[in-house]
Amino acid sequence: MQTLDNFLGRLGRWLAWAAVACLVLMMVEVCLDVAGRFLLSMPMPSTLEIVSEWWMPALIFLPLLNVEWRDENIAVDILHQRLNPRWRAACDAFALLCFGLFLWLIAYAGFEQAMRAARQGEFIVGMIPVITWPPRFFLPVAGCLTGLLCLVRALGAVRVAVTGRGGYLPNTLDSKGSHLG
Template identity: 35%
Template sequence: MKWAVTRISNTMEYAAAAVLMLMMLHIVIDVIAKYLFSTSIPGTLDVVANYYMVATVYLPVAFVELRGRSISVDLFYQWFPDPMKYLARVFGTAVSILFFSLLAYQTSIDAVQSFAKGEFVDGAYIVITWPARFVLPISFGLVVIVLLVRIVHELRSIEDTPLVPVDHDIETESLYEGVE
């Protein structure tokens, strides 16, 4: 399971990189056309805002989470004893699962509604936007799967986490006196 999640997350990262390259190419061609031929590619701004940007931002979220590179604040975490660090990791992962599950659920409802309406942007040119709405629930769903794999790993590693800190100092020693 972990292998499959890693593969899919990596694929999403590569897809985001490909979309980014495609966006750069699209914009460069639009700028060249604008200055050399006094015309531009129709709907460039709408396609960039509704497709390229969404894909480059949300497709790699699972990859970032899998690598443990998401934003975190560990102001007090470094001072926690090992059992408290373990509990903080499990609690943080559980809360993240709940948060991303809610995001995946709501964005999937929004995507289905957008599909049912045939959502589009009506500017100088009509750009159909409903397909891009499905990027979010897919990305958030994959993050939930990554987090589920992580919490299973954390819960399985409970045997590796000592209940009493191994390198305790004299002050901590007095806390555990008489406890056997």
């Protein structure tokens, strides 16, 4: 399980870097659009469509796996932090299973929509036609991979809840995969 967790962590970092590249490209595109609009009276064609259909979904969905792998989702743990480690692990296992199931359901629905868009060759007509079906796959891919990570982490949390040993989050493991505390 630790090997799969580490693989998903590396993949999550690559996807986060892809999102960073999309952010840079989006900033360059918007700056060129604004400069062209005000300096040359020639805006870049279909900037709004490209930003909203390509760059924004990439920025939202591509880093999702990395955020979950690093355990950086927003959490309110007023009671959670007061539980003993085994009960905390049991609560985490339940939450991870629920979140993973939710992500898989969203990914399934997103995959159906992405396949429909791909079959139709979906595009938007702005100043130039913008193909919009490829970024529809960002949600199902990110949701499926993050759901898989949640399952792996939930199994680790169940092991901690039952045995009191092991870890399931990167910040609770030492270099040998043992629980730190």
